[in-house]
Amino acid sequence: MNLDSIPLQAFLIISSALFCIGIWGLLNSRNAVRVLMSIELMLNAVNINLMAFSSYIDNNLIQGQVFTIFVITVAAAEAAVGLAILLSLYRNRVTVDMESFNLLKW
Amino acid sequence: MSIAITTQFICFTVLSLVVIIGALGVVLLESIVYSAFLLGGVFMSVAGLYLLLNASFVAAAQVLVYVGAVNVLIIFAIMLVNKKEDLKPINDIKSRRIISTSICLTLLSLLIRVDLTNVWSLSSPQNSIGEESTIRIGEHLFSDYLLPFEVASVLLLMAMIGAIVLARRDVMSKDISTGLPVDQELIEKSSEPLLTNKN
Numbered sequence: 001m002n003l004d005s006i007p008l009q010a011f012l013i014i015s016s017a018l019f020c021i022g023i024w025g026l027l028n029s030r031n032a033v034r035v036l037m038s039i040e041l042m043l044n045a046v047n048i049n050l051m052a053f054s055s056y057i058d059n060n061l062i063q064g065q066v067f068t069i070f071v072i073t074v075a076a077a078e079a080a081v082g083l084a085i086l087l088s089l090y091r092n093r094v095t096v097d098m099e100s101f102n103l104l105k106w
Numbered sequence: 107m108s109i110a111i112t113t114q115f116i117c118f119t120v121l122s123l124v125v126i127i128g129a130l131g132v133v134l135l136e137s138i139v140y141s142a143f144l145l146g147g148v149f150m151s152v153a154g155l156y157l158l159l160n161a162s163f164v165a166a167a168q169v170l171v172y173v174g175a176v177n178v179l180i181i182f183a184i185m186l187v188n189k190k191e192d193l194k195p196i197n198d199i200k201s202r203r204i205i206s207t208s209i210c211l212t213l214l215s216l217l218i219r220v221d222l223t224n225v226w227s228l229s230s231p232q233n234s235i236g237e238e239s240t241i242r243i244g245e246h247l248f249s250d251y252l253l254p255f256e257v258a259s260v261l262l263l264m265a266m267i268g269a270i271v272l273a274r275r276d277v278m279s280k281d282i283s284t285g286l287p288v289d290q291e292l293i294e295k296s297s298e299p300l301l302t303n304k305n
Contacts, residue, residue, distance in 0.1 A: 016217035025133030059234040077265035084272035
């Protein structure tokens with residue numbers, strides 16, 4: 001193993017850890033705003049992955065960076081719509097507790 | 107190891123520590139406001155990681171969109187819905203925690219195993235375009251990624267209109283399907299103005 005630059009695996013491990021932290025937060029938080037934050041964390045983990053592959057494997061045609069830009073665009077749209085849904089939910093239910101949003105439970 | 111490589115390693119270590127510890131803080135901290143500000147720190151460090159990967163344009167886009175827009179939006183949402191409330195206790199919270207934590211740790215070990223054991227076909231660094239990545243991204247966006255680029259603008263417009271429609275306050279006075287008057291109390295809670303009692 002040569003140590004002349006940061007290995008690709010280091011970036012992949014960081015991104016895996018970030019993704020798993022995001023999933024844990026998504027499953028365990030009761031505040032709806034925190035759920036949205038966890039989704040943003042997971043999207044960032046995916047972005048780190050794309051950027052690392054684009055820099056180490058496809059460093060001439062950097063298509064991963066273009067994909068990252070599209071992911072950032074979709075994440076911005078998702079955040080705006082998600083927070084609007086959250087506001088109208090809060091107006092209907094007067095709470096942000098995820099356990100009380102069980103209208104569709106069978 | 108030359109001094110440039112050492113600097114790279116130090117920057118990478120610091121940035122990744124900030125990313126991981128900040129992300130743990132985002133999901134674990136009690137106060138949601140601290141979580142939101144830590145999330146901004148995580149976004150900034152991810153932008154730093156992008157700079158280490160020779161991608162200055164994406165790093166700038168990350169700072170502008172995530173820290174400047176998404177994080178500010180989240181802080182505004184916290185400000186609008188932040189009400190102290192006593193959460194109802196859940197009976198089987200302990201088993202839920204155990205199951206979800208074990209699932210996450212299993213997924214993490216699986217991912218790390220794939221990361222470490224797979225043989226990646228790395229390309230040679232001679233082909234790297236390095237600092238000219240911004241030019242290459244522009245070429246991509248206006249040649250082979252032109253259709254996704256235009257669709258993304260339509261998506262942003264739709265998201266903007268959708269957010270306005272979802273979050274606006276006035277509601278219809280009649281139910282569309284039944285024609286009965288809507289109980290406005292359900293949709294719009296009466297709230298006292300914040301500034302009337304001050305003077």
